[in-house]
Amino acid sequence: MLPYIFKRAVSIIISLLVASIIIFVIVQILPGDVAQMILGQYQTPETLHQLRESLGLYDPFYVRYVRWISGILKGDLGISLSITGCRIADLLLDRSRNSLLLAACASLFVIPISLLIGTIAGLKRDTWVDKMVSLTTMVAISLPEFASGIFFILIFSLTFKLLPAMSNIDTNVDLLRQFPMLILPILTLSLVILGYIARMTRASVIEVSSSNYVRTAVLMGLPTSNVIVKHILRNALLPSITVIAMNMGWLIGGIVVVESVFAFPGLGSLLLYGVMQRDVPLIQASVLFAAAAYMILNFVADLLYLFLNPRLRNP
Amino acid sequence: MSKGKKKDSQAKKVTRREFIKTTACAGVAMTVPGIFNLLSKSAYAQSSKKTLRVVAIPHPKITPGQMTSGPAANVVGCIYDYLFRLEGKEQNFTYSLAESTEHSSDMTQWTFKLREKVKFHHGTEFTADDVIFTVNRYFDKTVASPMRAMFEHIDKIEKKDRYLVRFLLKRPDPDFLLKFLEYNTAMLAHDYDYNQFGNTKPSGTGAYKVVNMTPGQRVYMERNPDYFIRGFPKVDNLEFILIQEPQTQLMTVEAGQADIMTWVPFDFLSRSRQNPELTLQGLPTSFHAPISMRCDQPPFNDNRVRQAMKLVVDRKMMVQTTVAGYGEVANDDFIWPKSILYNDIGIKERNIDNAKELLSKAGYPKGLDVEIHCESNKPPVMDVVLTFQQMAKPAGINVQIVGVTTDIYYAKYWLKAPVTCTSWGHRENPLDLLIQTVKTGVPWNEGHYSNPDLDKMLADALVEVDLKKRKEIVKKIQLLLSEEGPSVVPFFYNLFTVTRKRVAGFQQTRNFVNDYRFVEIV
Numbered sequence: 001m002l003p004y005i006f007k008r009a010v011s012i013i014i015s016l017l018v019a020s021i022i023i024f025v026i027v028q029i030l031p032g033d034v035a036q037m038i039l040g041q042y043q044t045p046e047t048l049h050q051l052r053e054s055l056g057l058y059d060p061f062y063v064r065y066v067r068w069i070s071g072i073l074k075g076d077l078g079i080s081l082s083i084t085g086c087r088i089a090d091l092l093l094d095r096s097r098n099s100l101l102l103a104a105c106a107s108l109f110v111i112p113i114s115l116l117i118g119t120i121a122g123l124k125r126d127t128w129v130d131k132m133v134s135l136t137t138m139v140a141i142s143l144p145e146f147a148s149g150i151f152f153i154l155i156f157s158l159t160f161k162l163l164p165a166m167s168n169i170d171t172n173v174d175l176l177r178q179f180p181m182l183i184l185p186i187l188t189l190s191l192v193i194l195g196y197i198a199r200m201t202r203a204s205v206i207e208v209s210s211s212n213y214v215r216t217a218v219l220m221g222l223p224t225s226n227v228i229v230k231h232i233l234r235n236a237l238l239p240s241i242t243v244i245a246m247n248m249g250w251l252i253g254g255i256v257v258v259e260s261v262f263a264f265p266g267l268g269s270l271l272l273y274g275v276m277q278r279d280v281p282l283i284q285a286s287v288l289f290a291a292a293a294y295m296i297l298n299f300v301a302d303l304l305y306l307f308l309n310p311r312l313r314n315p
Numbered sequence: 316m317s318k319g320k321k322k323d324s325q326a327k328k329v330t331r332r333e334f335i336k337t338t339a340c341a342g343v344a345m346t347v348p349g350i351f352n353l354l355s356k357s358a359y360a361q362s363s364k365k366t367l368r369v370v371a372i373p374h375p376k377i378t379p380g381q382m383t384s385g386p387a388a389n390v391v392g393c394i395y396d397y398l399f400r401l402e403g404k405e406q407n408f409t410y411s412l413a414e415s416t417e418h419s420s421d422m423t424q425w426t427f428k429l430r431e432k433v434k435f436h437h438g439t440e441f442t443a444d445d446v447i448f449t450v451n452r453y454f455d456k457t458v459a460s461p462m463r464a465m466f467e468h469i470d471k472i473e474k475k476d477r478y479l480v481r482f483l484l485k486r487p488d489p490d491f492l493l494k495f496l497e498y499n500t501a502m503l504a505h506d507y508d509y510n511q512f513g514n515t516k517p518s519g520t521g522a523y524k525v526v527n528m529t530p531g532q533r534v535y536m537e538r539n540p541d542y543f544i545r546g547f548p549k550v551d552n553l554e555f556i557l558i559q560e561p562q563t564q565l566m567t568v569e570a571g572q573a574d575i576m577t578w579v580p581f582d583f584l585s586r587s588r589q590n591p592e593l594t595l596q597g598l599p600t601s602f603h604a605p606i607s608m609r610c611d612q613p614p615f616n617d618n619r620v621r622q623a624m625k626l627v628v629d630r631k632m633m634v635q636t637t638v639a640g641y642g643e644v645a646n647d648d649f650i651w652p653k654s655i656l657y658n659d660i661g662i663k664e665r666n667i668d669n670a671k672e673l674l675s676k677a678g679y680p681k682g683l684d685v686e687i688h689c690e691s692n693k694p695p696v697m698d699v700v701l702t703f704q705q706m707a708k709p710a711g712i713n714v715q716i717v718g719v720t721t722d723i724y725y726a727k728y729w730l731k732a733p734v735t736c737t738s739w740g741h742r743e744n745p746l747d748l749l750i751q752t753v754k755t756g757v758p759w760n761e762g763h764y765s766n767p768d769l770d771k772m773l774a775d776a777l778v779e780v781d782l783k784k785r786k787e788i789v790k791k792i793q794l795l796l797s798e799e800g801p802s803v804v805p806f807f808y809n810l811f812t813v814t815r816k817r818v819a820g821f822q823q824t825r826n827f828v829n830d831y832r833f834v835e836i837v
Contacts, residue, residue: 016545047456047459051459083514085529086515086548091531117591157569158566159567161570165570165572166556166559166567166572167565168532168556168558171529172529172535207330260559261560261562262563263556263558263567265532269559270531273373273559276720278726
């Protein structure tokens with residue numbers, strides 16, 4: 001197990017390094033000039049030159065990359081060019097805390113529900129229950145999150161005035177008091193994830209249910225609940241772990257649309273703001289952070305998989 | 316007991332399990348409305364009579380002199396104050412930090428008497444030193460202020476005494492006071508480090524002080540108890556909730572989580588008007604979105620082509636379709652009809668036959684292919700270009716639209732592409748706009764237009780102190796620009812604000828410095 005963990009850790013570091021090069025290159029080849037963007041209409045040749053000098057834009061590509069990556073290794077992600085005077089590390093910490101909170105709440109809500117629905121659908125295959133679940137999950141996957149988000153706002157905030165429309169939480173205020181602000185984004189995100197996890201679980205349950213050892217357990221006369229919990233679910237839920245881990249990564253760094261609709265101050269909206277302001281240091285740091293989150297979560301999922309499935313420990 | 320009766324009694328008997336199940340379901344069903352009721356009454360959902368909440372877009376910089384975004388003045392106007400302001404529905408020029416002004420007969424010397432006993436938030440008093448510091452800062456290369464060009468004609472600034480400052484100019488400037496209405500001209504303290512604290516812990520003389528600021532999310536302020544207008548501001552706290560999307564901004568106000576939204580897009584006007592909980596406030600301005608053609612390259616170096624482009628536009632129709640009728644038609648001369656310098660020279664009517672004839676004489680009998688580059692995310696630019704595209708078709712002008720986001724537009728296409736459409740803000744003095752846009756060689760000359768006659772007329776108009784003579788010069792400028800200028804300027808449009816009914820006394824302004832000082836929550 002330990003050699004496996006070590007090997008994966010090394011591969012994550014190499015992957016992050018490669019990702020950092022790709023991110024750096026892509027940001028550098030974006031159209032437009034950082035200095036022009038910052039100064040906007042007020043640019044003059046002198047002010048452009050001055051700003052480019054202060055940002056080190058005249059240095060060669062590789063010098064700028066090494067400067068950036070060595071800063072990251074020292075924990076210095078630089079200063080934001082758009083949110084002037086703010087350290088990017090502080091911004092990322094703040095926003096990732098918010099994103100983690102939302103991701104945790106959404107996961108706690110949607111994972112049990114989707115596992116349950118998927119399991120029931122798999123066990124009641126081809127019945128009206130299965131068909132209802134399939135239809136619901138298909139609609140949930142197909143519906144874009146900006147549409148469902150705005151729909152929830154229209155119904156719950158504007159029509160029935162039950163919940164807040166905007167989720168711009170204030171970290172200076174008690175989070176419990178602000179929990180109602182998280183309900184609609186949680187519902188919106190849950191709708192997106194529900195479909196994937198439920199359908200994966202359903203397929204797994206169907207596959208495992210038709211396996212020989214399950215048939216044997218049934219023929220041996222074991223109680224149905226015993227067969228379902230100890231034999232079917234234990235094996236069927238394993239593939240769902242990977243899907244859950246990938247969705248967790250998306251919840252942390254990729255929910256730009258939902259964060260925009262609800263004005264939620266997470267990593268996604270920070271990245272979007274950085275892109276609109278052409279804040280290159282912020283874009284680079286945010287994308288790398290999101291990539292790292294994905295990789296680490298997938299690593300955790302793989303470890304969990306190994307832990308739960310002893311057959312994989314010694315291939 | 317007979318078998319039939321026995322069966323009936325068994326059928327009617329409710330088991331303990333069923334009873335518990337039914338009761339539990341009923342109990343849960345009854346609590347659901349209760350939970351929602353609790354949520355709606357949570358401390359969060361209640362709006363406070365002491366806090367005014369405004370939705371605004373996130374602003375990159377809020378240090379006066381360095382701002383590159385007009386909407387940032389929404390926040391800045393609360394923290395800082397200006398020598399002069401625009402106040403009231405009529406947007407009257409009002410003295411603020413300046414108490415009075417005098418000028419020499421040739422308007423080359425301007426003396427400002429400052430208001431006494433006004434304090435900055437960090438405690439020091441506002442004096443002539445601060446005015447001198449603020450203006451000199453525009454010329455500091457490290458600051459790279461966009462105000463530099465506007466004040467380049469200042470020769471010297473003299474401190475006459477603690478509250479008296481004199482500006483000596485290189486040329487007469489009848490509009491010198493109007494320059495201090497620019498949103499970037501708020502007064503700074505000479506003893507405060509704005510380079511370090513300007514965007515995180517700002518200090519001004521404004522009606523509100525910053526309590527805390529979460530970058531890109533919110534700015535929370537409390538009233539300045541030492542504000543120089545006694546008894547104001549009325550509201551104890553002011554909170555700016557920074558939200559990028561206009562749709563989310565409006566929904567936040569509709570849901571009661573905010574009280575004011577400025578810069579309401581035209582698409583949202585009818586929705587806001589129909590909402591009984593909201594009040595819509597409009598303000599005529601000189602905002603416009605000209606379609607500018609590069610006059611230094613074919614085909615637009617031929618004035619006949621430029622005239623054809625102007626003749627395809629039905630200006631009244633364009634006002635209806637792009638800004639819902641909330642604007643005033645213009646005649647391609649950049650002069651706002653409400654300006655005191657404006658002369659009515661008539662409005663060009665749409666004339667497709669003339670346009671075709673002009674194109675034919677210019678060597679384009681079969682029409683013209685035109686590519687217009689524009690900002691796709693700044694209303695009403697895209698609507699203007701789309702409407703122009705349809706209006707130009709019958710004349711054989713085939714328009715391809717290249718819409719990009721603001722950052723790419725200014726980096727790649729603005730001042731470079733043959734035809735562009737840009738959103739331009741309000742100027743109290745229309746001549747300020749002209750010297751920035753059509754004078755030979757100026758940085759923002761979108762059309763790369765050069766006309767020595769126009770340059771001379773502009774120079775004369777800038778220094779002419781007699782209003783009647785000034786208007787006559789401006790009339791000639793209008794006629795020239797309408798006839799052969801580089802841009803199609805079809806209209807000027809209004810700005811809109813939405814407020815909840817509980818808000819009274821709010822006034823949106825033309826120069827972005829919205830006035831929250833006299834607002835009350837009823």
